[in-house]
Amino acid sequence: MKNRPAPERLREQLVKRYPAKVAKKRLGQIVVNTKDASGAVPEIKANTRTSPGIITQRGCCYAGCKGVVLGPTRDIINLVHGPIGCSFYAWLTRRNQTRPETPDAENFMTYCFSTDLRDEDIVFGGEKKLRQAIQEAYDLFHPKAIGVFATCPVGLIGDDIHAVAREMKEKLNGCNVFAFSCEGYKGVSQSAGHHIANNQLFKHVIGLNDEPPAGRFKVTLLGEYNIGGDAFIIEEMLAACGITLVATLSGNSTIAQFERAHTADVNCVMCHRSINYVADMIEKKYGVPWFKVNFIGANATAKSLRRIAAFFDDPQLTQTVEAYIAEQMAQVNAVAADVRSRCEGKTAMLFVGGSRAHHYQELFAEIGMKTVAAGYEFAHRDDYEGRRVLPSIKVDADSRNIEELDVQPDPVKYRPRISPEEMAARGLPHKDYTGMMPEMDDHTLVIDDISEHETQELLHTWRPDVFCAGIKEKYGVQKNGIPCKQLHSYDYGGPYAGFKGAINFYREIDRMINATVWKMITPPWRQNGMPHLEAEYVRS
Numbered sequence: 001m002k003n004r005p006a007p008e009r010l011r012e013q014l015v016k017r018y019p020a021k022v023a024k025k026r027l028g029q030i031v032v033n034t035k036d037a038s039g040a041v042p043e044i045k046a047n048t049r050t051s052p053g054i055i056t057q058r059g060c061c062y063a064g065c066k067g068v069v070l071g072p073t074r075d076i077i078n079l080v081h082g083p084i085g086c087s088f089y090a091w092l093t094r095r096n097q098t099r100p101e102t103p104d105a106e107n108f109m110t111y112c113f114s115t116d117l118r119d120e121d122i123v124f125g126g127e128k129k130l131r132q133a134i135q136e137a138y139d140l141f142h143p144k145a146i147g148v149f150a151t152c153p154v155g156l157i158g159d160d161i162h163a164v165a166r167e168m169k170e171k172l173n174g175c176n177v178f179a180f181s182c183e184g185y186k187g188v189s190q191s192a193g194h195h196i197a198n199n200q201l202f203k204h205v206i207g208l209n210d211e212p213p214a215g216r217f218k219v220t221l222l223g224e225y226n227i228g229g230d231a232f233i234i235e236e237m238l239a240a241c242g243i244t245l246v247a248t249l250s251g252n253s254t255i256a257q258f259e260r261a262h263t264a265d266v267n268c269v270m271c272h273r274s275i276n277y278v279a280d281m282i283e284k285k286y287g288v289p290w291f292k293v294n295f296i297g298a299n300a301t302a303k304s305l306r307r308i309a310a311f312f313d314d315p316q317l318t319q320t321v322e323a324y325i326a327e328q329m330a331q332v333n334a335v336a337a338d339v340r341s342r343c344e345g346k347t348a349m350l351f352v353g354g355s356r357a358h359h360y361q362e363l364f365a366e367i368g369m370k371t372v373a374a375g376y377e378f379a380h381r382d383d384y385e386g387r388r389v390l391p392s393i394k395v396d397a398d399s400r401n402i403e404e405l406d407v408q409p410d411p412v413k414y415r416p417r418i419s420p421e422e423m424a425a426r427g428l429p430h431k432d433y434t435g436m437m438p439e440m441d442d443h444t445l446v447i448d449d450i451s452e453h454e455t456q457e458l459l460h461t462w463r464p465d466v467f468c469a470g471i472k473e474k475y476g477v478q479k480n481g482i483p484c485k486q487l488h489s490y491d492y493g494g495p496y497a498g499f500k501g502a503i504n505f506y507r508e509i510d511r512m513i514n515a516t517v518w519k520m521i522t523p524p525w526r527q528n529g530m531p532h533l534e535a536e537y538v539r540s
């Protein structure tokens with residue numbers, strides 16, 4: 001990173017080749033991070049449409065609803081109403097793992113359920129086929145629940161999936177059937193799908209069972225999806241500390257967990273972006289408060305466990321948690337010190353999703369690495385700047401399209417657990433997420449919805465030691481002789497959560513950035529004598 005251009009100059013360089021209108025829009029989404037005396041950071045544009053022509057990292061609304069929020073639950077049949085192409089993504093394309101209680105317990109995650117819409121269904125309507133498919137799935141598996149997910153054409157032809165779901169729920173006495181209007185084109189990214197998934201789960205599932213599991217300290221974990229086994233690690237840690245996990249939304253979960261999710265003493269929010277709506281709605285209706293946790297990074301994990309202990313304010317629990325942290329940190333520190341000796345001072349860039357680009361900075365910091373640029377694909381301003389900016393976020397037409405449920409305290413079930421004042425007295429940040437930018441250094445670059453072109457410019461100019469993104473970006477990054485760590489799928493590795501996960505991650509990064517193979521790469525087009533073509537954009 002010697003002689004690298006200043007971030008202000010690089011920011012201009014990233015948009016230099018765009019048409020003026022696109023450049024102007026992108027400059028609102030590319031920010032040089034600074035903090036004023038109060039800790040406030042500059043405003044960043046986020047959750048806006050991607051300009052046509054830009055190669056974005058983003059996915060669609062259906063991906064956020066079906067894939068992200070509902071996908072990791074094993075005993076709900078997720079039935080995709082749409083053409084078979086979309087349905088491919090109904091089948092194990094995300095590494096959300098699950099562990100049924102017994103080998104023959106229900107697990108539908110290995111199946112692909114689809115209505116396989118064809119030409120004639122598009123012309124004459126697909127409701128009949130949907131009814132048949134629900135019936136067929138029920139007859140074959142007798143599941144406790146069936147979720148129906150609309151893909152783009154369903155919205156265009158106007159199938160009433162909610163009416164079909166209601167009708168079939170009545171018919172299949174005892175099987176909960178509900179539907180999601182999560183057509184791919186809704187909203188500007190998969191973020192819209194998260195919101196739709198949250199709404200429907202809240203309306204149709206959460207609150208159906210008021211019996212919490214036994215235990216003195218009960219928490220629900222929101223926004224942990226068990227990629228690469230992260231949730232297994234978190235479950236193990238909570239159990240070791242004597243904390244009862246009421247439900248997880250939705251890694252390694254079952255519908256029975258969702259039904260009782262509102263019975264915890266407190267909700268712990270891991271991925272704020274994908275699940276904050278459920279956290280807020282449960283609080284409003286049932287009185288369960290929430291605070292933010294982060295189990296990515298050993299220090300963050302310790303802090304999160306301490307937060308839970310502080311909430312319960314029980315000397316025995318505090319002692320157990322402290323002893324557990326001390327024991328785990330001894331192992332973590334030994335590996336961190338060794339890895340740090342080879343990674344100190346190296347640089348990382350993180351461009352992923354709606355929470356990991358923030359959370360993983362902790363892990364890099366623990367081995368002495370600096371995050372010089374980061375950004376989300378689809379997060380909102382509150383994930384960047386902190387929830388304090390929520391009142392100033394303008395609701396645009398795309399966001400207005402997503403239903404906002406009017407939630408009121410339940411006349412019978414509402415039971416406040418603890419007052420906001422008591423939470424503050426215990427040092428707990430009630431209902432808050434401070435966001436990514438306040439925790440990043442000044443003069444780092446924050447880029448929302450980064451494009452492929454900007455990625456390449458960043459790589460050429462600032463040459464980080466590791467770039468974190470996903471499979472779509474991976475090989476384009478590696479062609480620059482820079483290793484790419486996938487933070488969605490973990491490159492088939494992981495888990496990375498908790499103390500054990502931190503150790504896995506340190507070792508993985510050490511291996512990647514200190515491998516000499518990257519220094520040996522000369523791409524064919526840079527080799528002597530190879531024909532070389534360069535092109536410029538033609539502007540009208």
Ligand code: CFM
Nearest residue numbers: 225271274352353354355356488
């Ligand atoms: Fe939350 Fe996620 Fe993420 Fe997300 Fe995702 Fe994911 Fe992600 Mo891929 S829910 S926002 S929509 S932490 S699938 S488990 S890795 S983009 S940063």
